Amino acid sequence: MINVISKKRYILHLLILMLALALISAGCNELLNQDVAEPDEEAEEPLNEEIPEPVSEPTVPEEGPEPENSDEPSDEPVPHTPDNNDSEEPSLPVISDGDYLLALVTKETTLKSDYVPSDLRTVPEYLSPAYSMQLRADALEQLELLWNAAAYDGVMLKIRSAYRSYNTQKGLFQDYANRYGEEEANRFSARAGQSEHQLGTTVDFGGTSVDLKAAFADTLQGQWLKENAHYFGFAMSYPAGKEHITGYIFEPWHYRYIGIEAAAEWKASGETLREYLETKSQHYD
Numbered sequence: 665m666i667n668v669i670s671k672k673r674y675i676l677h678l679l680i681l682m683l684a685l686a687l688i689s690a691g692c693n694e695l696l697n698q699d700v701a702e703p704d705e706e707a708e709e710p711l712n713e714e715i716p717e718p719v720s721e722p723t724v725p726e727e728g729p730e731p732e733n734s735d736e737p738s739d740e741p742v743p744h745t746p747d748n749n750d751s752e753e754p755s756l757p758v759i760s761d762g763d764y765l766l767a768l769v770t771k772e773t774t775l776k777s778d779y780v781p782s783d784l785r786t787v788p789e790y791l792s793p794a795y796s797m798q799l800r801a802d803a804l805e806q807l808e809l810l811w812n813a814a815a816y817d818g819v820m821l822k823i824r825s826a827y828r829s830y831n832t833q834k835g836l837f838q839d840y841a842n843r844y845g846e847e848e849a850n851r852f853s854a855r856a857g858q859s860e861h862q863l864g865t866t867v868d869f870g871g872t873s874v875d876l877k878a879a880f881a882d883t884l885q886g887q888w889l890k891e892n893a894h895y896f897g898f899a900m901s902y903p904a905g906k907e908h909i910t911g912y913i914f915e916p917w918h919y920r921y922i923g924i925e926a927a928a929e930w931k932a933s934g935e936t937l938r939e940y941l942e943t944k945s946q947h948y949d
């Protein structure tokens with residue numbers, strides 16, 4: 665009898681505790697909770713920056729964005745100016761020429777707000793773009809070869825994102841910041857001027873049920889790309905376990921065209937794309 669009573673008491677306490685946790689959790693993440701897609705803890709990709717359109721994927725950064733203080737100091741180093749205001753144009757080194765295939769695009773540099781790649785072309789329908797999108801001529805030519813080579817191997821790819829303008833990126837980042845908090849958004853989405861997608865040489869691949877998620881790495885598509893993309897001049901920008909170097913979570917679907925020779929050199933180096941590009945000359949205004 666005693667055991668039964670204490671067991672009931674124990675269960676009652678447990679229920680109260682769970683209820684309290686649920687309330688706290690709901691209070692913190694009111695918005696997010698409903699779209700948490702995956703149960704797995706850390707991996708839960710915040711579906712990265714990638715979906716410009718109101719695509720229906722409710723991917724959410726798994727752990728709710730902590731209620732960051734609104735005064736949050738931006739974590740980016742502001743090299744030149746003393747003014748720390750979070751203005752549109754942070755005073756970061758401005759990349760002189762975005763058309764330069766080896767331009768280093770990171771959270772510590774910025775492309776000009778009016779930089780638009782010189783030779784954008786429309787991605788043809790047969791590549792299965794998720795919507796009408798563009799890519800620079802050379803990158804597109806190699807993308808077509810890559811896509812066909814993959815298809816020949818029985819691997820069907822789709823294109824989830826390609827060129828994104830400064831303003832598109834700006835809206836995208838703001839949207840994520842509103843939903844997840846600026847700090848969390850900064851881990852998987854680039855601010856305007858800091859996205860490789862503005863270069864017109866970067867592609868987000870898909871074609872699986874786990875597009876834009878870390879699990880994409882384990883799909884036929886993800887594996888094929890990892891092994892072959894460099895033959896067509898594409899490099900995976902944000903590999904696993906390198907967030908401390910790249911500044912971004914693992915994005916096995918995000919590839920940037922840097923030219924076939926450079927991609928071969930990058931692959932052989934074993935370095936992250938960022939480290940590799942840091943060995944190349946860079947030009948700032």
Ligand SMILES: [Zn+2]
Nearest residue numbers: 714867868918
């Ligand atoms: Zn991307």
